[in-house]
Amino acid sequence: MSSLTHWTPAVVPGSDLCLHLLRRDHGTAVANDVARRTVVPPHRDGGQAQYIQRPLPEPQTATTTAARAWALGRLHEPIQLRDMAAQESRSVRTFTRRFREEVGISPGQGLTRQRVERARHLLESSDLSMDQIAHDAGFGTAQSMRQHLQGALGVTPTAYRRTFRSGGAT
Template identity: 70%
Template sequence: MAVFARPGLHRVAVLVRHGLLPIELGIPHCLMGRAWSASGEPLYEVVTCAAAPGAIRTEGDFTINVEHGPEALAEADTLIVPAAHERDEPYDNGAMSPPLAEAFARIRPGTRIASICTGAFVLASAGLLDGKRATTHWSAGARFQRLFPSVELDSDVLYVDEGSVLTSAGIASGVDLCLHMIRRDHGSAVANEVARRTVVPPHRDGGQAQFIRRPVPEPRLSSTGTARAWALDHLQHPLTLKQLADQEAMSVRTFTRRFREEVGVSPQQWLTQQRVERVRHLLEESDLSVDQVAARTGFGSASTLRMHFQASLGVSPTAYRRTFRTGSGGHVAASPAAPCEG
């Protein structure tokens, strides 16, 4: 008996596993399930399936009953694999479990396959990402690279489109990915309307980098720690290598060598990193203009600040503030929302 009941629609199968994040299951159903043509006809049929149908544990305090098994994969035009927080799939050696491997063996040639968050581990364990660029949640990047060294991991972006295989970053990036697939399938007008109805931006600025805190680790034994502490107290001023070296009574050459040995980057790179972190804090916590923030963080000018900020985080200071400003918010006038629209 056929799993999909509506001929002519693009068939989307969402493959779930124990430890499912419920919000990730809802994303494809909510977005792709509400993509309609100009005449109001649905464009996708979305079903949930598992390697073995039945009760699937979620990350929450409830289970979901999945009616469909791996036979859904044999009919799907698109397969989406959400994350699961139980680390039994794939195994620690990067191998896929036999039930999941048997399910993947049913996928038809030409099926588009996508992952949300750490669902990328499943795609990689199936060999679908070998030699390709991919992403996953930034916190899982080190484990992913250890298990799948043949994959070109980009931990800064929201999603990666490699044609027939797509991967996305953390949970909310599943929204970006589904909107991208809708846009690719049916154009911007349809994707924008889905975004409007679900009250999400049709396109987000930047990538994962803006969400990641990357403080430079402090070495336990340090001969340059005094200089770093002094620099943090004087970030608003132009700082030279000689000034930093003088704090440790070293020559510039010796200081530069020891600094790189202890911190892992050059003094100038470290200063830029610390200034960017200070900028982030001021954008989030203050109403200072970009010019004022530049003056207080040692960048000197707004243009220099923007250049370094964009290079570090992939997003402009204005866009970053709009996203992370404490107490900020937006108001959207809309008609009463249907389910998944508010």
């Protein structure tokens, strides 16, 4: 058995303790941010899903920046690809190609990713109902939000909220 095998089990409780102290001294938001940056859950209750933030990258020379900002301000609304392209005065085809070059994913995937991020933020920082969070994040229904979060994070919105609220307890 290597020395790493003996050392690793001691690291996990130490990480848990550090996150507990951060949560107690600086609040849940700080502890959650540190947990994400160190790729550990903020509170472990048996399921060890990874909760890494994946914001859209900022390209060096963006040509879809205005459309992305426009869409980000309207996530709660239905957003059509042609409307995003119009923000940049480009055809849908050119806009889609530029978006993919800059961000690495399609505009639809980018919108979904930002909606998941908005839902995550609201689940962590508010007491809004699942229906209200689904609406505010642009999923329309709680069922749609559940499917998207399950697909993106591997957990339900309720499980996510429980994990990231006050040490895992609601």
